[in-house]
Amino acid sequence: MKKRILKLCATAAGIAVGLMASTASAATTLETVKARGKLICGVSMSTPGFATADTKGHMQGFDVDVCRAVASAVFGDPEKVDFVLTNINTRFQALQSGEIDMLSRQTTHTFSREVSLGLDFGPTVFYDGQGLMVPKSLGVNSAKELTDAAICTLPGTTTAQNLSDFFRSIGGKFELVVFENPDENRNAFFSGRCEAISSDRSDLASIRAVANNPDDYVVLPETISKEPLAPSVRQNDSNWRDIVSWSVWMLMAAEERGITQANVDEMAKSEDPEIQRMLGVSEELGKMLNLDNKWGYNIVKGVGNYGEVFERNLGTKTALGLTRGPNTRWSEGGLLYAPPFR
Amino acid sequence: MSLFYDTRIRAFLYQTIAIGAVVFVAWAMFSTASANLAKQDIATGFGFLARQAGFVITETAIAYEPTDTFGRAILVGIANTVKVSALAVLFGTILGVLVGIGRLSHNPVLSRLMLAYIEALRNVPLLLYLLLWYSLIISVFPPVRQAIEMLPGVFLSNSGLVMPAMRWASGFEALLVALIVGIAAAVVIERILARRRIATGKETPVATIATLAFLVPLAATSLLADISVSLDIPELGRFRLTGGYHVRPEFVALLIGLTLSASANVAEIVRAGIQAVSKGQWEAATALGLPRSRTLKLVILPQALRIIVPPLTNTYLTVFKNSSLAIAIGYPDLVMVSNTIMNQTGQAIEAIAIFMAVYLGLSILISLVMNWYNARVALRER
Secondary structure (H helix, E strand, O other): OHHHHHHHHHHHHHHHHHHHHOOOOOOOHHHHHHHHOOEEEEEOOOEOOOEEEOOOOOEEOHHHHHHHHHHHHHHOOOOOEEEEEOOOOOHHHHHHOOOOOEEOOOOEOOHHHHHHEOEEEOOOOEEEOEEEEEEHHHOOOOHHHHOOOEEEEOOOHHHHHHHHHHHHHOOOOOEEEEOOOHHHHHHHHHOOOOOEEEEEHHHHHHHHHOOOOHHHEEEOOOOOOOEEEOOEEEOOOHHHHHHHHHHHHHHHHHHHOOOOOOOHHHHOOOOOHHHHHHOOOOOOHHHHOOOOOOHHHHHHHHHOOHHHHHHHHOOOOOOOOOOOOOOOEHHHOOOEOOOOOO | OHHHHOHHHHHHHHHHHHHHHHHHHHHHHHHHHHHHHHHOOEOOOOHHHHOEOOOOOOOOOOOOOOOOEHHHHHHHHHHHHHHHHHHHHHHHHHHHHHHHHHHOOOOHHHHHHHHHHHHHHHOOOHHHHHHHHHHHHHHHOOOHHHOEEEEOOEEEEOOEEEEOEEEEEEOHHHHHHHHHHHHHHHHHHHHHHHHHHHHHOOOOOHHHHHHHHHHHHHHHHHHHOOOEEEEEOOEEOOOOEEOOEEEOHHHHHHHHHHHHHHHHHHHHHHHHHHHHOOHHHHHHHHHOOOOHHHHHHHHHHHHHHHHHHHHHHHHHHHHHHHHHHHHHHOOOOHHHHHHHHHHHHOOHHHHHHHHHHHHHHHHHHHHHHHHHHHHHHOOOOO
């Protein structure tokens, strides 16, 4: 009898110890990623232009290429990355729990997320803003005319709240219809359950791209919020955060310096000291990040520069047909401004 | 040592140890989770409940504005969950009893039809049906600007059914009291008359008297009290119908889905319950000259209820829990509201703890009510 009691106590203690043990902090993210031989990156589920699988199951998109840039920096190979499809509600938990190494999922950088969710944001990769799209046949020219309309959205922090704030500011009311699943959300809008659909403007472009006749829909001029989309990592791992941040800045700086996927080998022979530092020809920037010194070369060789990534996934020749807008170099009136590589 | 061999002391000891182990494990989990959250700088605690929610909920069973608190938003979610599950349980039971009896019909067409109904509903996941009903509603009915006006002021479109609403200026409470008094009076009179009939064998027109007892207080109140009602008739605005009472397609699709799936389960439970009553009961009732319908009502169903009630509790619990599939079709139930809150505050553990506690609490409540009812209909030994 005593034995059984002892066993019971032992089991309980075992469970408790097991729980405690899981708190012990593991290696740094970079060490974990290197040991695994692969980066695990959280992206969105089927958003054309940002993260979709092609017919062969190969992931592509703007967010996907940000992950590939980091994989190139770490391994010199843009394919050494596994993608985890995260939904809007679980994306931060996936990062917090260590299921993914970084999150690159059209996520808006906000104060409360950075301060209370235990994560750090990298540089903004896409300056977006929330807009509204309506059928042309509705004859609406401004979001302010949409008082009393029904608006379809996905559940999420900023989207529903911005709409509430916008309509409160113009003293109107609206009917909010919220869907968990992007497909249901689109279908409800296309079949006329809602007069308007609201999301980030980039996302509206991808919704419009899948309509039977995209020309029947128009995105209204108002941008009702600022949505700087940025990748994020777990807090308190500054080496890893530096790697993600500077990989993104490398994309931007490469465009500034005219380094492309095609001419990167040639540029490596350049006499320009900053280009030499970026591509790992001189000095040891890569080693300072605990990476291969040719990390910058690998990023551009792997995915190209920011402009190439943008045009390939979102640009005017794609189904989304987005213009660069604010997502262009500072020297051309845009908001992209990479700090100097020195 | 002899103390240890005392059964009572030993039992007490074991129980203490067992409870202690459970408490210890719970405490360990709680403290580990809090320590981990603190280490990752993730906010904890329930303080967020008092903060302003700031998001719109369109379907609200209780009053709610975006300026209300997160706590209030959760209450709205609970009310929406309870509303749709209670109606689904009610309609599902009525429909299920009819289908279950139809399943036992001697008419082969009817019984096969009911079998097909049950099998079709039981063997496909509810989520698929919900998506089906919802897609049907929003693609079959016209957009709201071409709404069908079924009756003056009643519009049907893919944004749901809109009908005139009554806005009470005064006299609502008086009428409500009269209604409750009327129902109570009717029930009491029905009981008394039934007892009298059993005692004396004299038939009285129970239905007529009970109806009168129900109507008299209502009639009296409407004559004596100051009642003023205005009709709020929906009007076609630029985009939608404004005013009136809206029944939204998300609610209807969810209600239909839950009702039908409940009815299929209830039907099988009812059929099993009826078939479990021994054949001799039917034969005895027939021998006494009771027609089939009265045999069912007076002899078979009361006995079948004893078998039916416990599995019925299960079905009701399932309906209640399945209502959380609402999130797929955009009905703002407890889960959807909690998800939005989770997304806004990032406090997933707290939000999930709240909705688990609510589901657990309400499920236990349903079980208690059903157990009480079960005890009432159970076979009583005299």
